[in-house]
Amino acid sequence: MELTIERATKLQTKPNWSDLTFGTxxxxxxxxxxxxxxxxxxxxxxxxxxxxxxxPAAVVLHYGQTVFEGLKAYKDDAEEIFLFRPDENxxxxxxxxxxxxxxxxxxxxxxxxxxxxxxxxxDWVPEVDGMALYIRPVMYATEAHxxxxxxxQYRFIILLSPVGSYYAEGINPVKIAVESQFVRAVKxxxxxxxxxxxxxxxxxxxxxxxxxxxxxxxxxxxREQKYxxxxxxxxxFFKIDGKIVTxxxxxxxxxxxxxxxxxxxxxxxxxxxxxxxxxxxxxLEAAKNGTLEEAFGTGTAAVISPIGELFYKxxxxxxxxxxxxxxxxxxxxxITGIQSGDVEDxxxxxxxxx
Amino acid sequence: MELTIERATKLQTKPNWSDLTFGTxxxxxxxxxxxxxxxxxxxxxxxxxxxxxxxPAAVVLHYGQTVFEGLKAYKDDAEEIFLFRPDENxxxxxxxxxxxxxxxxxxxxxxxxxxxxxxxxxDWVPEVDGMALYIRPVMYATEAHxxxxxxxQYRFIILLSPVGSYYAEGINPVKIAVESQFVRAVKxxxxxxxxxxxxxxxxxxxxxxxxxxxxxxxxxxxREQKYxxxxxxxxxFFKIDGKIVTxxxxxxxxxxxxxxxxxxxxxxxxxxxxxxxxxxxxxLEAAKNGTLEEAFGTGTAAVISPIGELFYKxxxxxxxxxxxxxxxxxxxxxITGIQSGDVEDxxxxxxxxx
Ligand SMILES: Cc1ncc(COP(=O)(O)O)c(C=O)c1O
Ligand SMILES: Cc1ncc(COP(=O)(O)O)c(C=O)c1O
Numbered sequence: 001m002e003l004t005i006e007r008a009t010k011l012q013t014k015p016n017w018s019d020l021t022f023g024t025x026x027x028x029x030x031x032x033x034x035x036x037x038x039x040x041x042x043x044x045x046x047x048x049x050x051x052x053x054x055x056p057a058a059v060v061l062h063y064g065q066t067v068f069e070g071l072k073a074y075k076d077d078a079e080e081i082f083l084f085r086p087d088e089n090x091x092x093x094x095x096x097x098x099x100x101x102x103x104x105x106x107x108x109x110x111x112x113x114x115x116x117x118x119x120x121x122x123d124w125v126p127e128v129d130g131m132a133l134y135i136r137p138v139m140y141a142t143e144a145h146x147x148x149x150x151x152x153q154y155r156f157i158i159l160l161s162p163v164g165s166y167y168a169e170g171i172n173p174v175k176i177a178v179e180s181q182f183v184r185a186v187k188x189x190x191x192x193x194x195x196x197x198x199x200x201x202x203x204x205x206x207x208x209x210x211x212x213x214x215x216x217x218x219x220x221x222x223r224e225q226k227y228x229x230x231x232x233x234x235x236x237f238f239k240i241d242g243k244i245v246t247x248x249x250x251x252x253x254x255x256x257x258x259x260x261x262x263x264x265x266x267x268x269x270x271x272x273x274x275x276x277x278x279x280x281x282x283x284l285e286a287a288k289n290g291t292l293e294e295a296f297g298t299g300t301a302a303v304i305s306p307i308g309e310l311f312y313k314x315x316x317x318x319x320x321x322x323x324x325x326x327x328x329x330x331x332x333x334x335i336t337g338i339q340s341g342d343v344e345d346x347x348x349x350x351x352x353x354x
Numbered sequence: 355m356e357l358t359i360e361r362a363t364k365l366q367t368k369p370n371w372s373d374l375t376f377g378t379x380x381x382x383x384x385x386x387x388x389x390x391x392x393x394x395x396x397x398x399x400x401x402x403x404x405x406x407x408x409x410p411a412a413v414v415l416h417y418g419q420t421v422f423e424g425l426k427a428y429k430d431d432a433e434e435i436f437l438f439r440p441d442e443n444x445x446x447x448x449x450x451x452x453x454x455x456x457x458x459x460x461x462x463x464x465x466x467x468x469x470x471x472x473x474x475x476x477d478w479v480p481e482v483d484g485m486a487l488y489i490r491p492v493m494y495a496t497e498a499h500x501x502x503x504x505x506x507q508y509r510f511i512i513l514l515s516p517v518g519s520y521y522a523e524g525i526n527p528v529k530i531a532v533e534s535q536f537v538r539a540v541k542x543x544x545x546x547x548x549x550x551x552x553x554x555x556x557x558x559x560x561x562x563x564x565x566x567x568x569x570x571x572x573x574x575x576x577r578e579q580k581y582x583x584x585x586x587x588x589x590x591f592f593k594i595d596g597k598i599v600t601x602x603x604x605x606x607x608x609x610x611x612x613x614x615x616x617x618x619x620x621x622x623x624x625x626x627x628x629x630x631x632x633x634x635x636x637x638l639e640a641a642k643n644g645t646l647e648e649a650f651g652t653g654t655a656a657v658i659s660p661i662g663e664l665f666y667k668x669x670x671x672x673x674x675x676x677x678x679x680x681x682x683x684x685x686x687x688x689i690t691g692i693q694s695g696d697v698e699d700x701x702x703x704x705x706x707x708x
Contacts, residue, residue, distance in 0.1 A: 023500025026411060053405035056511045057380060061494050064418045064550025065557070101557040136500055140415050146377025146490055146515060148553050148587060150561070157410045161500060183542030186576040188535060190555045196418025197551015199502050201544045203419070203455040207504070222540040223577050233502060 001033075001044050003113055005120070008048035017126045020164040022301070023134070027121040031113050031158035034142075035103050041156070044109075046117050049159070059141035059151035066140035066196045067096035070300050071257075072132040072163070073118050073353060075125040076341035081118060081353040083135075084339050086111050088257045093137060096193040101150040102139060110137065114158055115353045121160055122354060129340060130165030166302040171324050171332070173308025174297075176231055177214035178280055179205045180313060184229070184252075186222025191229075191252030198254075206232065214311055216297075220280060222252060228278050234297030234305060235259035238283060239327055241291040248275040258298040262331055264347060271327075280312060287317045294325030303339075304332040355387075355398050355460075357467055359474070362402035371480045374518040376655075377488070381475040385467050385512035388496075389457050395510070398463075400471050403513070413495035413505035420494035420550045421450035424654050425611075426486040426517070427472050427707060429479040430695035435472060435707040437489075438693050440465050442611045447491060450547035455504040456493060464491065468512055469707045475514055476708060483694060484519030520656040525678050525686070527662025528651075530585055531568035532634055533559045534667060538583070538606075540576025545583075545606030552608075560586065568665055570651075574634060576606060582632050588651030588659060589613035592637060593681055595645040597626040604631075612652040616685055618701060625681075634666060641671045648679030657693075658686040 008028040015025055026049050033044040060066045069089040075081050090107025097104050114135060118125070125133040136159045141151030182205035185191025185198055205217045216232035228247050230236055235256040237246045244266055249255050266273045286292040287310075295307035308322035324332075337343025338350065362382040369379055380403050387398040414420045423443040429435050444461025451458050468489060472479070479487040490513045495505030536559035539545025539552055559571045570586035582601050584590055589610040591600045598620055603609050620627045640646040641664075649661035662676035678686075691697025692704065 021501075023411070024498070026498075030410060049410075051407035051409050054408045055405050056384060056403075056492070057377070057490075057513055057515075060415060060550075061420055062422050062490070062492055062550060062553070063557075064420070064552075064554035066415055066418070066554075068416050099558060100554055101561055134500075136411075136416075138410070138416055144378070144380075146488075146513075147375075148556070148560070150557055159411055159500075161411075181542060183540050186537050186540040186543070188537030188576065188579070189540070189543075190551070195551070195554060196414075196416060197544070197549070197554050198418075199416070200418035200420075200454055200549060200551050202502070203417075203504055204453060206502070207455055222542065225542070 001041060001109060003044045003046065003116065005046045006048065014123065015162070017128055017131055017162065017164065020162055022163055023161055025161055027124045027160040027162070029117060029120055030160070031117045033156045035154040035156070037152040041105055044113060046113070046120065054142065055144035057144035057146055059143050059145060062146060063141070063148055064195070064197050065100055065102060065151055066138065067093055067100055067102060068136060068138040068194055069093045071135050072300060073125055073135060074132050074339045075127045079127065080341070081122060081125050082339070082341065082350040083353060085257055085261070085349050086114065086351055088260065089137070092194060092255065092257070093139070096195055097139065099190060099193040100195055102141070103154060105156065110156070117158060117160065118353045124160060124162050126162055128165070130167065132163055134161045134163045136161065171306060173306040173322050173324060174215045175213065175309040175311065176216050176218045176307050177209040177212060178218045178310055178312035179209070179220060180225060181205070183222040183225070184219045187251050189222070189252060192249070192255060194254060202232070212311070218310065226279050226281070228280055228283065229253050231297045233301060234299035236295070236297050237262065238278070238292060239294035239325065240286045243272040243274055244327065245274045245276065245278055247278055256298055258300060258303060258335070261335060261349065262298050265331060265334060268346070284312065284317060287319065292319060294327055295319045296328040303335050304328050355395060355463060357398045357400065357470065359400045360402065368477065369516070371482055371485055371516065371518065374516055376517055377515055379515055381478045381514040381516070383471060383474055384514070385471045387510045389508040389510070391506040395459055398467060400467070400474065408496065409498035411498035411500055413497050413499060416500060417495070417502055418549070418551050419454055419456060419505055420492065421447060421454055421456060422490060422492040422548055423447045425489050426654060427479055427489060428486050428693045429481045433481065434695070435476060435479050436693070436695065436704040437707060439611055439615070439703050440468065440705055442614065443491070446548060446609065446611070447493070450549055451493065453544060453547040454549055456495070457508060459510065471512060471514065472707045478514060478516050480516055482519070484521060486517055488515045488517045490515065525660060527660040527676050527678060528569045529567065529663040529665065530570050530572045530661050531563040531566060532664055532666035533563070533571045533573055534579060535559070537576040537579070538573045541605050543576070543606060546603070546608060548608060556586070566665070572664065580633050580635070582634055582637065583607050585651045587655060588653035590649070590651050591616065592632070592646065593648035593679065594640045597628055598681065599628045599630065599632055601632055602629040610652055612654060612657060612689070615689060615703065616652050619685060619688060638666065638671060641673065646673060648681055649673045650679070650682040657689050658682050
């Protein structure tokens with residue numbers, strides 16, 4: 001497929017990098033392509049960032065047929081720009097499409113389009129350490145049809161948004177509330193797909209947790225509300241008695257790309273790693289008997305987010321004196337080092353844009 | 355709040371009522387109003403039906419913050435137009451809003467706006483028996499913000515779509531596949547809200563069932579996949595050994611307005627009614643020992659949809675010789691009679707539009 005480019009006639013003045021709040025500033029251009037059953041993907045284009053017309057009867061507005069991704073581009077000291085494992089995001093997005101009865105697409109073509117878009121917007125990639133250009137691919141159902149069946153038309157968009165450093169003031173562990181009433185996802189549902197409904201379902205618990213002073217929610221499984229799943233927009237790892245434990249991919253957890261990278265690193269370092277069911281009771285028992293050494297979330301936004309406190313059924317559990325632990329620190333330094341080009345990349349995770 | 359009206363300058367030619375397919379034809383006008391945190395609802399208007407501009411970063415496209423409703427307007431022999439229990443739809447929509455962290459609204463104001471819209475579009479209400487004007491209120495999050503938190507802006511729309519008779523060829527019982535792999539909703543999730551993610555999650559199972567010749571899916575609970583919940587876009591009732599049984603509202607089932615009306619009717623008729631947990635095993639056991647007398651779905655689309663066959667784990671169970679049963683028939687005749695004005699309405703369910 002050909003990719004056409006229409007340049008914006010007027011460019012925005014770039015914001016002050018230090019003033020950025022996540023996901024509210026967008027660059028001057030975006031990538032768009034359309035799909036129709038019987039025709040396939042067509043009209044791939046880079047065009048000025050703008051509102052787009054949508055039918056008020058579009059399937060996405062009523063029945064939530066939409067999937068998205070999130071990754072980042074980093075500028076290194078030589079002003080070169082790199083992506084981190086974009087092929088993994090394309091693969092996951094195609095998997096999400098399958099679950100939501102949406103058309104799949106050629107991931108390699110989209111990565112090439114993404115690169116061209118970033119090249120045009122290269123001045124939007126902050127050169128400041130810790131900052132990056134956030135990339136948001138999204139595909140949604142556009143057919144005007146109120147019947148509950150897969151849409152016959154879709155739109156694929158890539159938005160770019162410069163994002164500030166997650167840890168401008170140093171890595172501060174987060175306080176997390178373990179959720180025992182609301183459920184994010186269940187076996188047989190859409191939890192393993194990056195789709196809108198999972199996030200809509202999570203808002204209420206998040207709201208309640210924030211009111212109580214917790215920054216995010218730790219989800220338990222939807223069947224027994226007993227086994228640990230993930231945190232807000234992060235997968236979760238624990239160091240228990242010298243071993244690193246993370247919930248196995250059971251169909252209701254998002255298969256995080258940071259999670260996958262952390263597991264690869266830990267195994268590369270020949271550390272003891274277990275992907276398995278882990279109950280909240282086992283975890284709190286480990287905390288009580290002193291064998292819970294570290295806890296941290298993993299995700300594209302923060303890479304590693306140490307967990308300093310858990311709140312469950314009225315009880316607080318402080319982990320590692322509310323400080324980042326050595327394993328979390330080592331992973332954080334290594335992955336962010338690879339992303340920024342300061343640390344060697346033995347896995348071929350970096351993909352050059354320019 | 356004031357309601358402004360902008361008339362379409364060019365009207366469509368009305369379609370042939372007998373050619374209508376559900377949810378693809380829309381009338382010339384729609385209702386729109388907007389919301390912003392700190393400002394509340396504003397700019398209520400009736401305007402020509404058209405595509406609307408939406409930011410590609412709008413919260414609804416990424417995080418699925420959206421709720422909807424579905425009800426119908428019926429024209430009787432005197433050319434008067436009536437709604438069926440619109441207050442119930444407004445109440446349920448406000449409940450859905452609460453679950454999705456969306457703003458609530460004045461249901462009475464929206465009903466008045468709906469009436470004005472229908473009055474303008476009165477020629478779009480088919481006067482043919484069994485046909486109606488389908489009314490689709492929908493509210494979705496419009497803020498351009500990629501952070502996972504409630505949107506600060508929303509849009510409320512009412513669309514109108516004339517719909518054909520569900521039973522143009524007589525009431526034919528449907529074949530239903532009992533779903534044992536996929537899950538629609540779980541306790542603690544969003545199943546009791548009329549929100550997009552529930553429908554997106556259901557598409558895959560529906561696709562599989564259709565391939566196997568079944569028109570819809572009977573959902574089991576998300577925890578044990580053992581207890582009956584509902585069918586596609588219908589609640590479900592069974593007559594077992596003289597008693598009418600329907601799953602209780604347990605937090606993961608949509609509280610259907612037809613369900614509620616059917617229960618009121620049955621109690622009015624002093625029939626034995628039970629709202630309780632009902633396992634698929636108990637149901638199939640009843641079928642085997644001959645006490646399963648009837649099965650039917652209830653919903654706005656078809657009112658009553660008799661179930662003639664269930665398919666579960668490779669086994670087919672035929673119910674009431676694949677014919678509509680006397681209870682289903684009596685309910686169908688009574689409710690459609692009340693809706694069309696042919697039967698007395700002792701409950702005050704009809705609300706006059708013009
Ligand atoms: C629900 C959820 N879990 C986990 C993650 C972490 O995934 P990744 O490491 O690919 O960013 C994310 C965020 O992207 C998420 O939204
Ligand atoms: C999931 C679901 N269950 C049940 C129903 C039936 O509800 P009502 O009787 O209010 O139309 C619907 C349809 O509206 C639905 O979408």
